[in-house]
Amino acid sequence: LALALTEVRHYEEAESELRAAAEAERRAGHLRGRATAVETLGLLRLRQWRYQEAYDHFDEAAALLAGIPEDGEGAADLPRARALLERHRGRALRGLGDWDDARERLARALRFFRDSAEPYNTARTLTDLAETHLDAGDPAAALPLIDEAAALLQEEGAAFPLGLLRALRERCVAETE
Numbered sequence: 001l002a003l004a005l006t007e008v009r010h011y012e013e014a015e016s017e018l019r020a021a022a023e024a025e026r027r028a029g030h031l032r033g034r035a036t037a038v039e040t041l042g043l044l045r046l047r048q049w050r051y052q053e054a055y056d057h058f059d060e061a062a063a064l065l066a067g068i069p070e071d072g073e074g075a076a077d078l079p080r081a082r083a084l085l086e087r088h089r090g091r092a093l094r095g096l097g098d099w100d101d102a103r104e105r106l107a108r109a110l111r112f113f114r115d116s117a118e119p120y121n122t123a124r125t126l127t128d129l130a131e132t133h134l135d136a137g138d139p140a141a142a143l144p145l146i147d148e149a150a151a152l153l154q155e156e157g158a159a160f161p162l163g164l165l166r167a168l169r170e171r172c173v174a175e176t177e
Contacts, residue, residue: 032074051095083112123152
């Protein structure tokens, strides 16, 4: 419900649902579920351009994941969950203008998604990395990342992110001329 509310920009209602979910997961003792709710609060903050709050939520989610024992419920999902959090932290750092740390976090996430053969998340992380280069004033570094992401998204049939990539590519080309 919270994700749908976020998509229609009912941010206060989405936040209320996410906080209720995090609390319910806390009461039930489900660290993974609580971490997911807190992570999603961070994604909500990214949508609102509240980057420091987003980053703080991602840190909190990572701390919750760290509490899951190796043989605990949800442990098998931890590497992927951590990679997603690295990606989200990189996005928040980009919003804060911390280009170097953003690139570092995004590169770590990218390695995981490439090694795990996840083309969609690889492409999305490449896009985030390209946006970081562009925002940092290096459109030439962004172009090959955009092209690689576009090829992956084309194979996945992901029309919406492809449209965003085309606009991003046009911006890069305009800034390199």
